[in-house]
Amino acid sequence: MSGTVTVKNVTLGEGIPKICVPLVGTTLSGLREEAEALKALAPDVVEWRSDYFNQVEDLGAVTEALREIGQLLPEVPLIFTFRSAREGGEKEISTEYYIRLNEAAIASGLVDIVDVELFNEEADVRRLIAAAHEQAVFVIVSNHDFQGTPPLEEIVTRLRRAQELGGDLPKIAVMPQKAGDVLTLLAATNLMQEQYADRPIITMSMAGEGVISRLAGEIFGSALTFGAAHKPSAPGQVAVTELRRVLELLHRSL
Numbered sequence: 001m002s003g004t005v006t007v008k009n010v011t012l013g014e015g016i017p018k019i020c021v022p023l024v025g026t027t028l029s030g031l032r033e034e035a036e037a038l039k040a041l042a043p044d045v046v047e048w049r050s051d052y053f054n055q056v057e058d059l060g061a062v063t064e065a066l067r068e069i070g071q072l073l074p075e076v077p078l079i080f081t082f083r084s085a086r087e088g089g090e091k092e093i094s095t096e097y098y099i100r101l102n103e104a105a106i107a108s109g110l111v112d113i114v115d116v117e118l119f120n121e122e123a124d125v126r127r128l129i130a131a132a133h134e135q136a137v138f139v140i141v142s143n144h145d146f147q148g149t150p151p152l153e154e155i156v157t158r159l160r161r162a163q164e165l166g167g168d169l170p171k172i173a174v175m176p177q178k179a180g181d182v183l184t185l186l187a188a189t190n191l192m193q194e195q196y197a198d199r200p201i202i203t204m205s206m207a208g209e210g211v212i213s214r215l216a217g218e219i220f221g222s223a224l225t226f227g228a229a230h231k232p233s234a235p236g237q238v239a240v241t242e243l244r245r246v247l248e249l250l251h252r253s254l
């Protein structure tokens with residue numbers, strides 16, 4: 001894999017893929033409990049899926065939640081994500097608020113990485129990336145297809161687009177309808193990684209059939225894999241302890 005991204009003490013894009021655990025609490029106290037429980041699991045990265053939070057439309061409550069998560073897990077890089085309903089998230093918000101929310105997260109100084117969906121207006125994506133980079137916040141430029149798996153060329157096109165726009169970590173999650181779709185995602189990952197990427201990428205095929213893609217990132221070229229603790233944030237996430245065991249097994253085999 002060409003290029004690495006180092007956040008706090010975690011380097012993405014070399015060696016064993018790093019494990020990210022999503023926080024999916026709906027309330028501040030729920031998030032606190034989840035963050036507390038995560039300490040024992042020692043994830044490499046934590047993602048706050050703010051679309052699960054019932055006060056996500058209150059910027060003050062969002063900043064408060066970020067502060068508390070940061071206090072409980074100060075060493076762990078934090079990804080801020082609002083996953084839109086059209087890409088599999090929990091809530092619908094306006095584009096204007098999506099931008100304000102992400103800008104507030106970036107400006108808070110409490111997040112290390114922000115997730116920006118590729119399928120927004122190009123100007124909005126560029127604006128959020130610029131705001132993030134000004135604050136030394138890395139950007140995942142992401143795309144999710146919960147219906148199916150696009151052809152290999154299309155997956156590579158989207159990942160390349162995410163890279164061209166300036167995303168530090170291009171990401172795609174797709175849904176397999178058959179085992180061959182998982183192979184398509186893996187082949188696209190491998191091609192992107194070998195021929196086009198100059199930075200780490202993150203890919204996954206979701207649900208049960210796609211689980212192999214969450215385990216084999218070191219071989220095919222995905223730098224980060226999402227594992228479940230409390231509750232999965234997408235279909236196919238396996239428990240962190242089992243995930244770690246398999247990643248280590250595959251790592252030792254190489």
Ligand SMILES: O=C1C[C@@](O)(C(=O)O)C[C@@H](O)[C@@H]1O
Pocket residue numbers: 022047049081083115142144171173204206226233234235237
């Ligand atoms: O984009 C991703 C990947 C994901 O959808 C998954 O399939 O593991 C889980 C989400 O929480 C995260 O934002």
